[in-house]
Structures are given as C-alpha cells and as structure tokens.
Amino acid sequence: MDLENAKAQMRKGVLEMCVLAVIAGRETYPPEIIGKLEGTNVLVKEGTLYPLLIRLKNDGLVDYIWREGVKGPPRKYFTITENGRKFLEELTDSWKELVQAVNQTIEHNASTDVGEAFSTDPGAPRPLHIEPLPPDA
Amino acid sequence: MDLENAKAQMRKGVLEMCVLAVIAGRETYPPEIIGKLEGTNVLVKEGTLYPLLIRLKNDGLVDYIWREGVKGPPRKYFTITENGRKFLEELTDSWKELVQAVNQTIEHNASTDVGEAFSTDPGAPRPLHIEPLPPDA
DNA sequence: TTTAGTTCCTTGTATTGCATAATACTTTAT
DNA sequence: ATAAAGTATTATGCAATACAAGGAACTAAA
Numbered sequence: 001m002d003l004e005n006a007k008a009q010m011r012k013g014v015l016e017m018c019v020l021a022v023i024a025g026r027e028t029y030p031p032e033i034i035g036k037l038e039g040t041n042v043l044v045k046e047g048t049l050y051p052l053l054i055r056l057k058n059d060g061l062v063d064y065i066w067r068e069g070v071k072g073p074p075r076k077y078f079t080i081t082e083n084g085r086k087f088l089e090e091l092t093d094s095w096k097e098l099v100q101a102v103n104q105t106i107e108h109n110a111s112t113d114v115g116e117a118f119s120t121d122p123g124a125p126r127p128l129h130i131e132p133l134p135p136d137a
Numbered sequence: 138m139d140l141e142n143a144k145a146q147m148r149k150g151v152l153e154m155c156v157l158a159v160i161a162g163r164e165t166y167p168p169e170i171i172g173k174l175e176g177t178n179v180l181v182k183e184g185t186l187y188p189l190l191i192r193l194k195n196d197g198l199v200d201y202i203w204r205e206g207v208k209g210p211p212r213k214y215f216t217i218t219e220n221g222r223k224f225l226e227e228l229t230d231s232w233k234e235l236v237q238a239v240n241q242t243i244e245h246n247a248s249t250d251v252g253e254a255f256s257t258d259p260g261a262p263r264p265l266h267i268e269p270l271p272p273d274a
Numbered sequence: 275t276t277t278a279g280t281t282c283c284t285t286g287t288a289t290t291g292c293a294t295a296a297t298a299c300t301t302t303a304t
Numbered sequence: 305a306t307a308a309a310g311t312a313t314t315a316t317g318c319a320a321t322a323c324a325a326g327g328a329a330c331t332a333a334a
Contacts, residue, residue, distance in 0.1 A: 005319080006153060006231070007235070008319090009150040009292090010151060010235050011235065011292085012146065012149065012150055012292055013146040014147060014150075014235070015292080016146075016291090017143075017147075018242045021242050022246055024246055030311075031310075031311070031312095036242075040238040040241045040242050040245075041235075041238040042239070045292085047292085047315095048293065048294090050314090051292085051314090055291095071301075071309090071310080072301055073300035073309095073311050074311085075310095075312090076312075091140070094140070094147065097178060098151070101179050102151050102177075102179070102232065104177045105174065105177050106232075108162065109158045109159055109163075145290090146290075148321085149290090149319095150320090167283075168281075168282065183284090184284085184286095184321085184324075184325095185321055187283065187284065188285085192320095208280085208331070209280065209282065210329035211282085211329075213282085275334100276334085277332100277333085278331100278334095279330105280329100280330085280331080282329080282330095283327080286323105286324090287322105287323085287325105288324105289320105289321085289323095291318105291319095292318090292319090293319100294315100294316085294318100296313105296314085297312100299312075299313090300309100300311075300312095301310080302307100302310095303306100304306080
C-alpha cells in the first residue's frame with residue numbers, strides 16, 4: 001500500500017507555504033529550516049529544500065545574505081520580502097479555504113448512508129434498470 | 138505570480154482522498170463526483186478524474202458496475218471497498234495530522250518578530266559577524 | 275433514417291514539483 | 305596533513321494532475 005506516498009503527495013502542495021512561513025518568522029538558514037519543520041512533523045530533505053529556495057529567490061519572494069557563524073562554513077541566511085509576505089498571506093488564505101472544503105467533503109460523506117442512494121435525495125440520478133451492461137465492454 | 142498554480146498544487150495531494158470520500162458517501166458516477174467537489178470548491182477535470190478512478194480500481198480501493206440511467210448512455214457507478222474504507226481512514230488521519238502541523242507552522246511564525254532574531258531564543262544560531270562574504274560567490 | 279445534440283467515458287502529451295542520492299566546498303579538530 | 309563535521313549544490317527520476325482532443329452510447333427531431 002502506498003500510504004506513505006499519499007502522505008508525501010499531500011505534503012508537496014504545502015511545502016512552499018511552510019518554508020515561506022518559517023522564513024517569515026525570522027531570518028534563518030536551510031538546515032535550521034529543516035529542523036523547524038521536522039519539529040512539526042513536516043519532513044524535508046536538503047535536495048528538496050535548496051531548489052525550492054532558489055525558486056523563491058528567483059520569484060522575488062525571499063532574499064538572502066551570507067553570514068559567518070561561530071563554527072563551520074558560512075551560511076545563507078534567508079529573509080522574506082514584501083512580495084513574499086503578500087504571497088504568503090494569499091497562500092494561507094487559500095490553504096484555509098482548502099482545509100474547509102476538504103473537511104466538509106470528508107465529514108459530509110463520512111457516514112455509510114448507502115440506504116439513501118435509491119430512496120431520498122430527489123436531485124440525485126435515478127438508476128432505473130438495476131443490472132449491468134456487458135461488464136467487460 | 139502563480140497563486141493559481143500554488144492552489145492547484147495544494148489540491149493535488151488531497152484529490153485522491155476527496156474522491157474516495159465522496160464515493161464512500163454513496164455509490165456515484167464520475168460527473169456527479171465532479172459536481173459534488175465543485176460544490177465544495179474543489180475543481181476537477183474529467184481528464185484528471187477518470188485516470189484517478191482507474192488507479193483506485195486497480196488498487197482495489199473502489200469497484201464499479203454499469204447501470205443504465207433514465208437518459209443518456211450507461212454510467213459507471215463506483216462504490217468503495219473494504220480496503221478502500223480502511224485506506225480512506227488512514228488518509229484522513231494523515232490529513233488531520235498535516236493540517237495540524239501546517240497550522241502550527243503558520244501560526245507560530247506568523248508574527249514579524251524580527252527583533253528577536255539576535256536577542257532572545259538561546260537555542261537559535263548566533264550569527265557573529267554581521268556582514269556578508271562575497272555576495273556573488 | 276439521417277442529423278444534430280447530450281451525456282458519458284477514454285487517451286495522449288505536457289508540466290509541475292518533490293525524492294533520492296551523490297558531490298563539492300568550507301571550516302575545525304586531531 | 306588528514307579526517308570529520310557542517311553547509312550548499314546538482315543530476316536523475318518518479319508521481320500526479322492539467323490540458324486538450326476525441327470516441328462511444330443514447331435521445332430527439334427533421
């Protein structure tokens with residue numbers, strides 16, 4: 001079963017927003033971003049994050065400067081831009097709409113109300129003859 | 138800017154779950170599925186839905202039978218299987234976890250607390266020298 | 275019966291974005 | 305010098321939907 005795959009697919013669409021949100025919180029650099037997201041159960045790999053950051057940079061949503069740390073090689077510290085903030089707001093709005101829509105779908109259809117399929121719900125399609133055509137066609 | 142694109146990307150990961158949820162609600166056929174999802178602001182095209190249904194069928198998560206309607210050509214009515222229900226439960230659990238994680242990320246980083254970047258938060262990385270290396274390197 | 279129109283289903287190509295994995299570069303420690 | 309750790313980069317491949325066009329079954333009207 002590919003539940004893991006499905007979870008990964010769900011993550012995909014929101015990764016950009018999450019990364020942008022983390023950067024919006026305060027200036028930060030890639031390994032720290034990965035750590036923060038891991039903390040909230042959203043896993044990202046380096047090879048996923050760097051290309052994403054480059055895209056955000058090219059779109060003018062984030063910016064970066066090099067800084068030396070107390071240890072190790074210099075780091076690319078990312079900050080969010082004006083446009084980045086605006087875009088993040090739009091993203092989160094869309095996100096909340098989607099969450100609402102999906103929850104509505106899930107909960108509205110959660111029950112096993114099979115009995116109603118052919119009785120109530122006038123607007124529903126009315127299968128007349130009950131049996132199949134050539135099941136192989 | 139590609140906000141529409143971003144929204145589409147978000148939809149991608151949850152489409153499978155939504156379609157499964159609709160079918161779980163009661164036996165239904167493709168155009169009706171599209172209508173229901175449109176009703177909750179989740180847009181799907183035929184060319185997207187049919188391949189998805191085939192995949193679900195091949196994975197044993199849904200099944201279908203042909204039925205004649207009062208008008209028009211016969212329809213493929215889809216039902217959810219035992220495995221489909223189990224899988225849907227796992228999907229919704231993952232979905233709820235993801236929503237929680239994302240909301241946490243968004244809200245925790247929502248404020249513009251730039252001032253704290255170099256003062257509080259002891260666990261945070263400490264940029265020591267303030268200025269960049271070769272900004273072009 | 276032929277034509278047009280609806281409804282439903284199918285298929286192929288393109289695009290997008292992440293996963294995986296390997297690699298290079300910079301500093302620090304031994 | 306050499307090894308080790310931390311940081312950044314790149315290449316290849318896969319999964320899933322968007323888009324667009326078309327085909328098949330039925331109905332109704334001329």
